[in-house]
Amino acid sequence: MKRHLKIQFTDGNVMQFEFSPSIEEHRMGSYLDQMMSLSNLIIEAEGRVMLFPTQNIKFIEVYPAPQKLGTNIIRAAKIVD
Numbered sequence: 001m002k003r004h005l006k007i008q009f010t011d012g013n014v015m016q017f018e019f020s021p022s023i024e025e026h027r028m029g030s031y032l033d034q035m036m037s038l039s040n041l042i043i044e045a046e047g048r049v050m051l052f053p054t055q056n057i058k059f060i061e062v063y064p065a066p067q068k069l070g071t072n073i074i075r076a077a078k079i080v081d
Contacts, residue, residue: 001021001064002018002019002020003018003019003020003021003062003063004016004017004018004061004062004063005017005018005061005062006063007052007060008057008058008059008060008061009052009056009057010056010057010058011056017043017045021066032060032062033072038054039053039055040052040053041054041057041060
């Protein structure tokens, strides 16, 4: 199953990526925590490497959500206006 990654930047721009999961399902929560503690998000796509400074990222959305995320995740939430 393919996963999707959507990056919303602080300037309002959005980039979206599709990828095959390369991380074991049960490690995804700690991987996301580790990824956001770095100064750059690094993505290889279509033969190029892109570095995104995390201070320019407003939020990251990954879907579909992995089944096993860890204990520090709020689950089954609804988005409301």
